[in-house]
Amino acid sequence: MSNTARETYESLNIEPKPLRPHILAAATVVFGDDYFAGRRETISLSGFVQLNKWPMQGFQHRVAEDGTASFDLELISAPEVGIKGYSYVLEDRIQILSNPYLPNTGHVKQIVPGKNFPAEFYIRRFGILETSTMRLAHRGVIDVKGVVDSIPPYKAPLTTAVLGRPHGDQPGEVMPAHNVVRGTNLPAAWYDSNDDNEAVGLTPSAFFAASPGPCLSMLVDPSIIIQASMESRATIEVDGKTEEIELTGAYPQAAGAEILLFGPEKHGRGNGVLAQLARVAMTGDSRLLGGRVMLRASYFAASGGVLGDGTEDSLSRVRYPSELHFDAQFELMAPAATLYAAAPVHVSGKLNDIEPAGTTLASDHADAPLLTADGTPKARLTGITMRMGEALVGTEAYVTA
Numbered sequence: 417m418s419n420t421a422r423e424t425y426e427s428l429n430i431e432p433k434p435l436r437p438h439i440l441a442a443a444t445v446v447f448g449d450d451y452f453a454g455r456r457e458t459i460s461l462s463g464f465v466q467l468n469k470w471p472m473q474g475f476q477h478r479v480a481e482d483g484t485a486s487f488d489l490e491l492i493s494a495p496e497v498g499i500k501g502y503s504y505v506l507e508d509r510i511q512i513l514s515n516p517y518l519p520n521t522g523h524v525k526q527i528v529p530g531k532n533f534p535a536e537f538y539i540r541r542f543g544i545l546e547t548s549t550m551r552l553a554h555r556g557v558i559d560v561k562g563v564v565d566s567i568p569p570y571k572a573p574l575t576t577a578v579l580g581r582p583h584g585d586q587p588g589e590v591m592p593a594h595n596v597v598r599g600t601n602l603p604a605a606w607y608d609s610n611d612d613n614e615a616v617g618l619t620p621s622a623f624f625a626a627s628p629g630p631c632l633s634m635l636v637d638p639s640i641i642i643q644a645s646m647e648s649r650a651t652i653e654v655d656g657k658t659e660e661i662e663l664t665g666a667y668p669q670a671a672g673a674e675i676l677l678f679g680p681e682k683h684g685r686g687n688g689v690l691a692q693l694a695r696v697a698m699t700g701d702s703r704l705l706g707g708r709v710m711l712r713a714s715y716f717a718a719s720g721g722v723l724g725d726g727t728e729d730s731l732s733r734v735r736y737p738s739e740l741h742f743d744a745q746f747e748l749m750a751p752a753a754t755l756y757a758a759a760p761v762h763v764s765g766k767l768n769d770i771e772p773a774g775t776t777l778a779s780d781h782a783d784a785p786l787l788t789a790d791g792t793p794k795a796r797l798t799g800i801t802m803r804m805g806e807a808l809v810g811t812e813a814y815v816t817a
Contacts, residue, residue: 424485435467442629442715463499483529491520500670502697504710509670518542552606562597571634574720584789599631638676643667644807651799654704663698671697679731688726693719705750714745737766755786
């Protein structure tokens with residue numbers, strides 16, 4: 417028998433310390449007490465959590481009788497971390513935490529006995545959902561599973577969570593990529609919570625839907641994370657009429673924009689710094705679209721880009737002012753429907769420093785049809801300018817400064 421056929425996770429020499437990875441996640445939330453009639457919104461979430469794991473004290477490595485090796489792990493997310501995003505429906509920040517009174521435990525387990533990868537990643541998730549006005553809990557466990565090919569199971573920069581690009585916040589089956597985990601026993605109902613984080617009452621306030629964002633999450637390993645407040649002007653055309661919409665978003669409310677920068681040591685594609693417009697949430701009012709709108713970046717199609725001239729062998733080698741470019745995958749939520757840009761919009765500007773305040777990103781040319789989920793054209797996005805304001809910059813995405 418070959419050595420490969422006798423692998424266990426002991427051969428990986430995993431360090432006995434916790435991981436604190438950055439997470440890009442999405443959940444499709446149905447608001448209200450009626451799962452079928454409520455407004456659905458796929459909310460992009462990000463932040464960092466802590467993964468405690470073997471060989472830390474209290475965690476085990478084991479080999480079953482069939483030769484399958486596995487090791488224990490635990491997910492922790494405290495209020496100052498956790499994962500957060502901005503909800504158009506609630507007009508509020510939404511944050512997902514681990515229930516501190518219930519263990520969010522799981523394992524990494526060989527799928528083929530004696531072969532470390534591919535492996536099953538599994539967490540029994542007991543969550544808390546918080547906004548400025550609600551604290552919700554669910555009664556059952558959410559089983560989060562996926563197939564990973566490394567430890568830590570980092571997703572390659574600028575790659576997507578699913579195979580293909582689903583359109584819409586409405587039901588539709590999705591196929592997660594590898595190194596992506598998902599809730600496998602959804603939908604789940606969320607109820608008001610008492611002081612012990614127990615669900616109370618018979619009437620839910622929200623649901624996690626089974627698709628298209630079934631509690632998807634992936635770990636990424638950026639060099640720098642920029643959370644920035646934003647002011648934007650978007651120009652749209654509807655039925656031959658043109659309108660300029662003013663939009664804003666503040667990063668303490670998990671709005672504005674989140675930008676990830678990946679140095680060469682993080683992406684393995686040679687020299688140069690990759691950039692990702694990972695999360696966008698800016699709101700305003702549109703006369704042509706009938707009221708309040710929100711510009712967001714698609715979770716299902718990466719808004720990739722670059723910083724610098726492409727010759728840098730590390731992020732520290734970027735010379736400022738430096739060009740920042742994105743091919744942004746925009747979506748526009750409106751009262752009647754969410755509209756999806758049929759093509760990416762190229763935006764660029766000069767970053768004067770790693771602190772981005774004052775940087776303006778603008779489209780040199782934009783003419784992207786805005787489609788409904790079934791592909792019906794409803795408007796066109798013909799221009800966008802985004803100016804970054806106050807920002808939080810670092811290697812970990814804290815919820816507040």
